[in-house]
Amino acid sequence: MSTPKIKVLIVEDDPLISKRYQMILSKDGQIECVGSASSGYEGTMLAALNKPDIILMDVELEDKEAGLRATSEILNYMPEVKIVMLTVCETDETVFRAFELGASNYLLKNMPADAILDAVKDAYHDRSSLHSNIAGKITREFKRIKTTEDSLLHNFYIFTQLTPTELEVLELLIKDYTRQEICVLRHVEPSTLKSQINSILKKFNKSSVQEVLPLLRKLHIPEILSQRKGK
Structure with a gap:
């Protein structure tokens, strides 16, 4: 086919x-x-x-x-x-x-x-x-409005830079799946998941998932992810 x-x-x-x-x-x-x-x-x-x-x-x-x-x-x-x-x-x-x-x-x-x-x-x-x-324009806009690391625009830009794998992990975290459940669903080892989560945290410059999730909910990221998959 x-x-x-x-x-x-x-x-x-x-x-x-x-x-x-x-x-x-x-x-x-x-x-x-x-x-x-x-x-x-x-x-x-x-x-x-x-x-x-x-x-x-x-x-x-x-x-x-x-x-x-x-x-x-x-x-x-x-x-x-x-x-x-x-x-x-x-x-x-x-x-x-x-x-x-x-x-x-x-x-x-x-x-x-x-x-x-x-x-x-x-x-x-x-x-x-x-x-x-275009990425440069967004960066300049951050400087123009003197954004902080907690600004919604800044965090939305970071979200657009996540890899497909990181988006899948993030979607499951937003749905409150445990790390063990995510490993089973994605057929990965805990060490692999830990590495993927650490990569997400590094991009957002945060130390824990609990700091990232509230920011994403403010940006309506759960709805965006659902629309992306046509749910």
């Missing part, structure tokens, strides 16, 4: 850029371009018709926020779709607005082909893949 291809919809009003993305996607056997749109309205309609896995969404279409409006509309009715925002010159406000709406990633339009393909695949497989330019 063949592996299903990743269905991608392109929403971009510049025909040359749209054509470039179509060519990039067509060269990867794991990906299928299911359509292209040149406006937020058209993109919303094609998303409903073609049911793509991933949408490459230009921020500025018929106006400066058309892509953001289309993103909001699509995710409202199709929350399972992953949207990667595209722009020529990003601003901090637009970056944060895109992630607030539920975008999976944010790339500059002139990124190389490999970066675009990686963003599509990472979004499809629920892998964190913030490009360095």
Whole structure:
């Protein structure tokens, strides 16, 4: 049985850029371009018709926020779709607005082909893949608002950097499974689990799980993890 291809919809009003993305996607056997749109309205309609896995969404279409409006509309009715925002010159406000709406990633339009393909695949497989330019913006925002280690934004950023294994462990800890129960469920030795938990604590700069869990509950991480698995 063949592996299903990743269905991608392109929403971009510049025909040359749209054509470039179509060519990039067509060269990867794991990906299928299911359509292209040149406006937020058209993109919303094609998303409903073609049911793509991933949408490459230009921020500025018929106006400066058309892509953001289309993103909001699509995710409202199709929350399972992953949207990667595209722009020529990003601003901090637009970056944060895109992630607030539920975008999976944010790339500059002139990124190389490999970066675009990686963003599509990472979004499809629920892998964190913030490009360095966006990660840098978030870091600068931390400094601007003089965040502390306990700020919610800071801890949410750390959460996005956890590995899939660490996310699985964290989800079980949030559900109040004991370490022994987690070892049985995940078929790992206690020493392996201890190492994984220590890695999580190190990233949050905390000394115990009891310090991390309340922070994650404030961020509604249990709900995010449930949505991620379609529960």
